[in-house]
Amino acid sequence: MKSTVYMEEMDAFTYREKFERDVVMFVPAGALEQHGSHMAMCVDAALTKSMAGATAEALTKSTGGAVQGIVAAPINYGYRSQQRSGGGFHLTGTTSLRGTTLIALARDIVFSLIAQGARKIVLMNGHYENFQFIFEGAELALEDARANGIDDAKIQLMSYWDFVDEETIERLYPEGFTGWDLEHAGVMETSLMLLFYPDLVDLGKAAEPLYRDLPAVLPNYDVLPIIPEYTPPSGCLSSPAASSVEKGVILRDVAVRNMVDAIKREFA
Amino acid sequence: MKSTVYMEEMDAFTYREKFERDVVMFVPAGALEQHGSHMAMCVDAALTKSMAGATAEALTKSTGGAVQGIVAAPINYGYRSQQRSGGGFHLTGTTSLRGTTLIALARDIVFSLIAQGARKIVLMNGHYENFQFIFEGAELALEDARANGIDDAKIQLMSYWDFVDEETIERLYPEGFTGWDLEHAGVMETSLMLLFYPDLVDLGKAAEPLYRDLPAVLPNYDVLPIIPEYTPPSGCLSSPAASSVEKGVILRDVAVRNMVDAIKREFA
Amino acid sequence: MKSTVYMEEMDAFTYREKFERDVVMFVPAGALEQHGSHMAMCVDAALTKSMAGATAEALTKSTGGAVQGIVAAPINYGYRSQQRSGGGFHLTGTTSLRGTTLIALARDIVFSLIAQGARKIVLMNGHYENFQFIFEGAELALEDARANGIDDAKIQLMSYWDFVDEETIERLYPEGFTGWDLEHAGVMETSLMLLFYPDLVDLGKAAEPLYRDLPAVLPNYDVLPIIPEYTPPSGCLSSPAASSVEKGVILRDVAVRNMVDAIKREFA
Amino acid sequence: MKSTVYMEEMDAFTYREKFERDVVMFVPAGALEQHGSHMAMCVDAALTKSMAGATAEALTKSTGGAVQGIVAAPINYGYRSQQRSGGGFHLTGTTSLRGTTLIALARDIVFSLIAQGARKIVLMNGHYENFQFIFEGAELALEDARANGIDDAKIQLMSYWDFVDEETIERLYPEGFTGWDLEHAGVMETSLMLLFYPDLVDLGKAAEPLYRDLPAVLPNYDVLPIIPEYTPPSGCLSSPAASSVEKGVILRDVAVRNMVDAIKREFA
Amino acid sequence: MKSTVYMEEMDAFTYREKFERDVVMFVPAGALEQHGSHMAMCVDAALTKSMAGATAEALTKSTGGAVQGIVAAPINYGYRSQQRSGGGFHLTGTTSLRGTTLIALARDIVFSLIAQGARKIVLMNGHYENFQFIFEGAELALEDARANGIDDAKIQLMSYWDFVDEETIERLYPEGFTGWDLEHAGVMETSLMLLFYPDLVDLGKAAEPLYRDLPAVLPNYDVLPIIPEYTPPSGCLSSPAASSVEKGVILRDVAVRNMVDAIKREFA
Amino acid sequence: MKSTVYMEEMDAFTYREKFERDVVMFVPAGALEQHGSHMAMCVDAALTKSMAGATAEALTKSTGGAVQGIVAAPINYGYRSQQRSGGGFHLTGTTSLRGTTLIALARDIVFSLIAQGARKIVLMNGHYENFQFIFEGAELALEDARANGIDDAKIQLMSYWDFVDEETIERLYPEGFTGWDLEHAGVMETSLMLLFYPDLVDLGKAAEPLYRDLPAVLPNYDVLPIIPEYTPPSGCLSSPAASSVEKGVILRDVAVRNMVDAIKREFA
Secondary structure, three states: OOOOOEHHHOEHHHHHHHOOOEEEEEEEEOOEOOOOOOEEOOHHHHHHHHHHHHHHHHHHHHOOOOEEEEEOOOEOOEEOOOHHHHOOOOOOOOEEEOHHHHHHHHHHHHHHHHHHOOOEEEEEEOOHHHHHHHHHHHHHHHHHHHHOOOOOOEEEEEEHHHHOOHHHHHHHOOOOOOOOHHHOOOHHHHHHHHHHOHHHEOHHHOOOOOOOOOOOOOOOOEEEOOOHHHOOOOOOOOOOOOOOHHHHHHHHHHHHHHHHHHHHHHHO | OOOOOEHHHOEHHHHHHHOOOEEEEEEEEOOEOOOOOOEEOOHHHHHHHHHHHHHHHHHHHHOOOOEEEEEOOOEOOEEOOOHHHHOOOOOOOOEEEOHHHHHHHHHHHHHHHHHHOOOEEEEEEOOHHHHHHHHHHHHHHHHHHHHOOOOOOEEEEEEHHHHOOHHHHHHHOOOOOOOHHHHOOOHHHHHHHHHHOHHHEOHHHOOOOOOOOOOOOOOOOEEEOOOHHHOOOOOOOOOOOOOOHHHHHHHHHHHHHHHHHHHHHHHO | OOOOOEHHHOEHHHHHHHOOOEEEEEEEEOOEOOOOOOEEOOHHHHHHHHHHHHHHHHHHHHOOOOEEEEEOOOEOOEEOOOHHHHOOOOOOOOEEEOHHHHHHHHHHHHHHHHHHOOOEEEEEEOOHHHHHHHHHHHHHHHHHHHHOOOOOOEEEEEEHHHHOOHHHHHHHOOOOOOOOHHHOOOHHHHHHHHHHOHHHEOHHHOOOOOOOOOOOOOOOOEEEOOOHHHOOOOOOOOOOOOOOHHHHHHHHHHHHHHHHHHHHHHHO | OOOOOEHHHOEHHHHHHHOOOEEEEEEEEOOEOOOOOOEEOOHHHHHHHHHHHHHHHHHHHHOOOOEEEEEOOOEOOEEOOOHHHHOOOOOOOOEEEOHHHHHHHHHHHHHHHHHHOOOEEEEEEOOHHHHHHHHHHHHHHHHHHHHOOOOOOEEEEEEHHHHOOHHHHHHHOOOOOOOHHHHOOOHHHHHHHHHHOHHHEOHHHOOOOOOOOOOOOOOOOEEEOOOHHHOOOOOOOOOOOOOOHHHHHHHHHHHHHHHHHHHHHHHO | OOOOOEHHHOEHHHHHHHOOOEEEEEEEEOOEOOOOOOEEOOHHHHHHHHHHHHHHHHHHHHOOOOEEEEEOOOEOOEEOOOHHHHOOOOOOOOEEEOHHHHHHHHHHHHHHHHHHOOOEEEEEEOOHHHHHHHHHHHHHHHHHHHHOOOOOOEEEEEEHHHHOOHHHHHHHOOOOOOOOHHHOOOHHHHHHHHHHOHHHEOHHHOOOOOOOOOOOOOOOOEEEOOOHHHOOOOOOOOOOOOOOHHHHHHHHHHHHHHHHHHHHHHHO | OOOOOEHHHOEHHHHHHHOOOEEEEEEEEOOEOOOOOOEEOOHHHHHHHHHHHHHHHHHHHHOOOOEEEEEOOOEOOEEOOOHHHHOOOOOOOOEEEOHHHHHHHHHHHHHHHHHHOOOEEEEEEOOHHHHHHHHHHHHHHHHHHHHOOOOOOEEEEEEHHHHOOHHHHHHHOOOOOOOOHHHOOOHHHHHHHHHHOHHHEOHHHOOOOOOOOOOOOOOOOEEEOOOHHHOOOOOOOOOOOOOOHHHHHHHHHHHHHHHHHHHHHHHO
16 A cells, blocks of 8 residues: 555554654545536535645655644535535535534544544634534534543644635735635635546536626625525636636645644644 | 546536436445554445445446436444444544434435435445444434425435345355454455455555454453453454455445345335 | 342342442343234343343352342333334334434443442343444443543443354254344244243234244345335244243353353453 | 233233224333332332323223223433432432433433324323423424424323322321422332332331431532532431321322323313 | 623623632523513513622622622523413413523533632522523533533522522411412512512503413423413413512512522532 | 513513514524623623614614514523634633534524514624524524424524624724624724623723733634633733724614615515
């Protein structure tokens, strides 16, 4: 078996050897969610796994192997897609978890890793709606740890897009940036998919009339039950038209570099 | 994007088109669990996904496309590994969910698919310990459906190995078969991994002294906290030595054929 | 009050005296479930209580009273009867708990006993479908114990039929044994009921045409909602015709002897 | 099998026949709890089962069999004993459920009976501390029923002692009655045990010095963690000295007669 | 900002200063519930907050400031109103929590206060139906505390009306007292509202024919679903006609004095 | 009793009369949380209640009373304060709920209102961290409603600050606006407190050295357990120095006007 940062592709003995050194565990949290007609539905889970993988590799490399980054299996279902950040959980294809389920899932995974010996954990989010629930799950996992006499575990929670800096945003969105919430299936996600999973993107499908009236103008509130008319027909909240592999490379490189710095800051 | 049975790799519009025909949704339930030194830890999730994929394809083909098989994203974490069927949840690398979490996860995924319009669902298990919890999750999803006025959803629950018939077992285990519970990381799983994921197997690592005293002789009861000495040092419960791609092909073909028959019996 | 191993029939002061010696607590887990027309519905709870009682007495006797076996009140409702092992939870009379409820019930009882001072606990199962849920409950009770600073409690989980050895099975089922799952209301349970509760059995009612086509031939999968036609009309999965008190004696004696050995192995 | 009102001792086919007539299901809710040195710990579960049995028989008889009373298996573990009504859950022998567990248990049993066809259910309480939790469970079971399209189920909740009328209280407690909460292991419970389970009572053990300072004088508040000194050394809150079989007969007869009237009022 | 015992009206730095001395935290538990046509619906929450405030002030004063009483924000929604103590949760205006929610709410608030450093907590109840659920929440908060290594927290649970002594009851209810359960919207609550919140009372509305047939005569059992006819048309269970500010003063003074004594007994 | 929009201060009969017209129910969701040394800890609950009250009054007025706005009792405890938006839940005074508790609380309140007849509900948030949890609670309440056969309830979820428009932000924050997350205890909240609760603010306490280095510069990730050093010593994330009653008036008027428009858009 080849060397890898992905725990799923690692045998247990190799995994255990890494724990003889300093280990940072990454837990990617994604979703299974519509991303328009131009991308596959795995975007949030797949990208977060890949970004975590790239970050784990960069971290390992930058420390000369003293710190071993390992990426656990992704959380591949996420919290209910909301209309203002993902088009809404009413859309066919979007497959969602209740909030209590996502809390429990994050809690159990993180605590199980801690019980195995992990003390440095990065919970990396890639589905906007997940954050509060995995934050709660992480805190409950620390409660579990304390109840088991473990009080030296530490968890860092991040959304990878928050590590794209202002300068890069200005460079990649010359006509103005509308916020990460509206980036659902837009330039960032599409460019990264073009980089990591080109077979799962078909930019040719991102055309009018389906992709009209973007970026979406959504109300500054939510309504339940969801009012389908508020979501653009494509399900995308901003246009992916300006996406490119090159932008994907830039986004990955900037975010990974900044995430490695942040992780070192906390776990050095 | 290429044609696929995997929902994760499908765009939402293609997915929706399939619902204009008769759809059978597959939900694979696996685990992230040690499988000795000769296989990666994704075995249960990866094999179940692949077996569901092969079954979905065979089902679609055998109906001339009238029935569309679609495989949802796998449940890639499973219930606590038990010593008599998976070596135990105390083993480093084995990352486990509490029972209530797995119940909730299966419930939410199945109900979310039903809410989208799915009425024929196959919950395919690939981690021995999962079954009772996903069964409960499935029943609760039907409660949810009824509470929402949907009373025509139907769920079929199966473990793929139960579709390997007696004749095949006798053929593949000429020296006697010790039961599916002890098959953890043994001939069946290893042969299927050699077939589907050869890069994640290294049979050369399955040697003495680590792989001694197999098949394991385990007590006819469980003890908590787990007594580590009861688990063989490799974490495997039977020997994978006699595994081969050819056996993988036989196992896949027999199980897929029988699963397609069973699915047609229920969903024709 | 007479001497007894049953906690329910013991006063609290007598109970406390026993804790001055070495105590093994038994918690029987049964069900309230149809068992055909020839037996009462308490079978699973009543037999498990009696088997636990016989085991507790044998254990106490074999140690000259150094170890005191005590049987707590039984869990008298169990997990949803499944079609392949109990005929199905759709059958009138079968009264079932949700999985989360049974987990909580086992957890609370076990933890409450631990909080009182019990450190050696045998969770004895007598309803096939219960096992995974009481296993989870037991592990959560240990989590509770650790959270309260108790780390020396130990729990042994067993189903009493697993202690009927191969030799006895061959002797009692000369025409072949179809597995414990199909034993629902069959020779084992009926013979033990004839032994322990003869007033609650009427073998004369176990006749054709109601008791036809046994043992049942059930699919190798489950379906939800349950398809009633798959269950034999009697609700029994194998024929009780060959049952007898003598077989009850043999089953009890063999299982009790083997359970005592197993308990001593773990708790000596 | 003999005719009986106890579901546990009934076969499923006899049970189903009763549903061809008008059925009132009784669910006894008890506890496993210390009751001093003079009584067994099953008092709350055993008495409630017997009182429900007597009431079911009287109801059946008084309607000439038109209404069939059936007693389901008792809830034999109850909510944490509180110091002001049961001596406290810190006492060895008292084995308690968390509130959420008792809610779930009552909910599942009641809903499972409703799902089988029961529409008239009496939840009879015999452990003071249980009432609010089984009330909540009953309401949740009705929520479950409504979610399944059943809106004609009705549940009557009662504690059997509330049906001992003022006149009888004055007659049985000539020196004054201190309230049902303090009746824990006192005259009422002891007299009824002498009637129903004489083998599980030994009034000779209810003597000084253990049984001193009764009735207990307890604060008008609770403290957690419990302060053991507030509980009398026997664990009884009032003296059982004046108990007798004759009082047991009176208590049973009065309460049963009044309960039958109340049940007819609601379910006629 | 003025000096206050109310945490809500206190800034965090002032609050922290108080912890340099001995602090007793009060948590009022009320409800939002109909109280007839003559009082606002906040009665249970508002009165409990005021009674806790008066008690906190008296406690602080009586210790010369050595003990600082602080009143946390009230639990302003309570458990489902029951027909025999609050008219029933079917009444429009009565807004109720499920039992599990109230347990969780009390648990989290109490544990959060303990985590901040509080060790002496008074959980003061003002809604009859709440008691068992907040008792359970308090015990679970202590479990949380122990799991976090804190074992010196103590909680006192009380209903303020239990501190109105017999002599005062005889004085205020010269025509006989029917019990605190029937006091819903009667003389005690109305007199205290006249004292603390005169603007939220209009005794003129408490007239016939709406206020007829009081005190209510209710069955000695509960029925679900609630039978509306059993509740008096006003929703009050006893007549508030004899209420007065003077009685409010007496009730407050007696209860506060007795509560201060009880608190000092436990927390001195 | 005077006319009011606050349900707490309304009697049940007046409340029921309003339901003869068109009712919009407001549920304010706040917190009990440190807000520096210059403001009381009730800010989030108190302001949200007042903003909901002002909006309810404006809505009622603007429709000539055809629509009646009613404000339910506030949720006065909120989700764990997070370091990037509230300073962190480790700060003494900040009293927090677990995520599952807040979900349940919002669910029960909303469903209880729906069960009473409310069909138009505004869930108004005033504690940044609450939003995802009350969103989930609202969706679960709609599940409850559907399970009870009610499918015409509609819920609008909003945070009041999202209705302060760009123009007003530019006017009130001439030196630049750092985002609503950093507004914790800053100009918006302080100005509104000066308007609504001047007695609970003391701007004189908002001085150096405690109030230094504001606005806070916080990492673009979270860490658990919280690192106290990341929070400014005052607990405020931006400076309240420029606050004034006049700004409070502007903020209230703009937000209320825009909220009324949004509510009419959805509920006209």
